[in-house]
Amino acid sequence: AQSVTQPDIHITVSEGASLELRCNYSYGATPYLFWYVQSPGQGLQLLLKYFSGDTLVQGIKGFEAEFKRSQSSFNLRKPSVHWSDAAEYFCAVGRNTGNQFYFGTGTSLTVIP
């Protein structure tokens, strides 16, 4: 069965430090993968997506993610975190039909000064 796992429920980093949020997926075919961010009281905004090709994907707000097929992972990274990055982050894998998605349980990011 298709699924997405985000092993870290909550992460705290200092402003200016680097960030890596983990995402593992289970999918039978070549997956198409997404990272979304949810700021407090807001809907979900797409950060980046991967379908094929270059395994390092650049997104908005300085984020990037690397697809590693051998590890079934699609980790999100940012070299230097800003206080405004505090939010909930969701990894998702596209389903076969209807542009539907399986979402992970989310990782809540706290940024301390």
Add this chain to the structure above:
Amino acid sequence: EAQVTQNPRYLITVTGKKLTVTCSQNMNHEYMSWYRQDPGLGLRQIYYSMNVEVTDKGDVPEGYKVSRKEKRNFPLILESPSPNQTSLYFCASSPRGRHTEAFFGQGTRLTVV
């Protein structure tokens, strides 16, 4: 501005009182979905629609109804709400195609007492 609009944003209701949460998109998208977000569970799909008059169950459809009479609108109906339907609800839309992302509304926080 391209957007998905949900109403209301906040709703408190009593058990058994029928309610409707509206969702409208102005991007001419074929696909629309409803998700609920609960702590520790991420987003789970309730219903989805691939086009007008075409709807299907998602992962957690019990206690919900939907309709798609017009392309732009996809209301979520709770005929007899119960406290376990207290949640944050998101409507999403996406265009036809395998690799397109979902665009989300800002969410409706529902409390059933």
